[in-house]
Amino acid sequence: MQKVKQLIQYITSYIAQRRGPSRRPAGRRNNQSFFSVFLSSLKSDRLALIGVVLLVFFIFVGVFADSLAPHGPRDRHYHDEGGIKRLESPTWDHPFGTTDVGRDIFSQVILGTRTALIVGFLAAVLVTFVGTVVGIVSGYFGGMVDTVLMRIVDFFYAIPFIPFVIVLAAIMQPSLWNVILAVSMLSWRTVARIVRSQVLSISKRPYIKAAKVAGAGHLRIMFRYILPNVVPLVLLEMAFMVNWTIMAEASIAFLGFGDPRVTSWGQILHMNSVSGYSRVAWWWNVPPGVAIILLLVSIFFVARSLEAVVDPRLRKR
Numbered sequence: 001m002q003k004v005k006q007l008i009q010y011i012t013s014y015i016a017q018r019r020g021p022s023r024r025p026a027g028r029r030n031n032q033s034f035f036s037v038f039l040s041s042l043k044s045d046r047l048a049l050i051g052v053v054l055l056v057f058f059i060f061v062g063v064f065a066d067s068l069a070p071h072g073p074r075d076r077h078y079h080d081e082g083g084i085k086r087l088e089s090p091t092w093d094h095p096f097g098t099t100d101v102g103r104d105i106f107s108q109v110i111l112g113t114r115t116a117l118i119v120g121f122l123a124a125v126l127v128t129f130v131g132t133v134v135g136i137v138s139g140y141f142g143g144m145v146d147t148v149l150m151r152i153v154d155f156f157y158a159i160p161f162i163p164f165v166i167v168l169a170a171i172m173q174p175s176l177w178n179v180i181l182a183v184s185m186l187s188w189r190t191v192a193r194i195v196r197s198q199v200l201s202i203s204k205r206p207y208i209k210a211a212k213v214a215g216a217g218h219l220r221i222m223f224r225y226i227l228p229n230v231v232p233l234v235l236l237e238m239a240f241m242v243n244w245t246i247m248a249e250a251s252i253a254f255l256g257f258g259d260p261r262v263t264s265w266g267q268i269l270h271m272n273s274v275s276g277y278s279r280v281a282w283w284w285n286v287p288p289g290v291a292i293i294l295l296l297v298s299i300f301f302v303a304r305s306l307e308a309v310v311d312p313r314l315r316k317r
Contacts, residue, residue, distance in 0.1 A: 042305060051301025058295050062114040069107040073263040076102040087281050097283035100275050108263050109287045115264040116295060119180055120246040126184045127245070128238040131191025132230070136222050138192065139199025146196075153189045161186055161248070162255070169257040176259045179252055183245045191237050198230050232309060239303035243296050250292055265292050 042048050061068060071077070077085045077098060084102040088094060096105035138149040165182045172178050202208065203226065211221050252258050253266025254273070265288035272284040 045305050047301045048305035051298040051305070054294060054298035055302060058113055058298065059117060061110060062117040065111050065114040069110040071104040071107040073108045073111050074103060075107075077104060078102065087277060087284075090283050096287045097281065099271065099284060100277055100281075105268065105284060105287060108268050109265065109291055111263040112265040112268060112288060113291065113295075115176070115262055116246050116249065116292075119176065119183070119249040119264075120242045123180045123183045123187070123245040123249075124238050124241040126180070127187040127241050128191055128234055130184070131188035131237070132195050132227075132234050134188065134192040135195025136199050136226060136230070139196040140203050140218070140222050140226060142200075142203075149192070150196075153192055156186060156189045159186060162251075165252055165257055174257065174259050176262050179249055179258060180245075182252070183248045187241060187244060187248075191234075191241065194237055195230055195234065198233055199226055202226050202229050232306070236303060236306045236309075239299060239306055243299045243303070246292070246295060246299075265289075 042052060077094070079085060085094070085098045086102055087100055088098045090097045094104050094106060096109060098104060134149055134153070138146045164186060165179075168178060168182050208221060208225060211225055216225075249258070249264065250266035250269075253264045254270045256270055256274075258264060258267055258270075260267070268288040269285055272278050272281065278285055
């Protein structure tokens with residue numbers, strides 16, 4: 001009799017969680033409230049608005065990079081008398097100057113924007129997807145499943161990033177996709193731990209127990225009832241992962257382990273460094289460095305606003 005009463009209590013709690021004025025799925029309702037709060041946060045947070053404007057600008061430049069770049073990244077430019085425009089300071093023809101072999105730095109920086117965004121967003125999406133799935137499965141099942149998955153996460157934490165990239169570049173042919181693979185393989189661990197800690201709390205709530213009593217399967221509970229509750233946290237971590245992956249790609253390219261066929265900001269800095277003119281041709285390293293800083297700052301401002309949405313206590317400050 002006691003078990004029957006418990007069953008009725010769980011089912012009643014489950015039905016109460018499902019009811020609402022609009023009768024829409026809970027996940028959709030949570031997502032709409034999340035984005036509405038984020039938009040209202042943009043109106044009150046000027047730094048977040050600046051970040052959105054800068055980010056939209058970089059995305060526009062990255063999408064239309066081929067049309068915006070006046071020259072090819074490896075085109076050499078010559079004077080009228082036939083000499084190479086070597087290490088020329090910024091002019092109207094070359095706003096960011098030229099390299100030691102007469103290449104236009106302005107065009108390289110524009111084309112490097114697309115590389116940074118591709119690596120940043122693709123790697124962040126992959127990292128967030130893998131980390132979210134591992135975190136949800138680990139936190140929901142617990143027990144031996146949780147122990148095994150967390151030990152795998154600990155193993156990946158023990159792998160140093162730069163040596164791992166060097167070994168991967170030595171084994172596999174340098175390419176942009178290998179950079180994305182290297183960044184993704186060692187970055188999902190943080191997302192998995194954060195999502196797991198949230199799922200451990202959510203899985204103990206009454207409507208999850210009611211769903212189990214009602215006969216809902218594990219997949220339905222994890223991705224229909226638990227996932228919508230961690231979406232804001234996942235989006236926040238994804239924003240930070242975009243920042244991390246862009247910086248990681250620039251670091252890899254600067255060390256010379258990036259794809260030599262693809263123009264990137266890190267590769268521009270690498271060529272400046274190996275040429276020996278880093279202290280002479282300031283216009284060669286300042287533009288890509290400033291571009292990296294502005295893009296990272298814009299994403300940080302947006303992520304800062306997302307953090308205020310996830311944590312209501314920050315909105316009261």
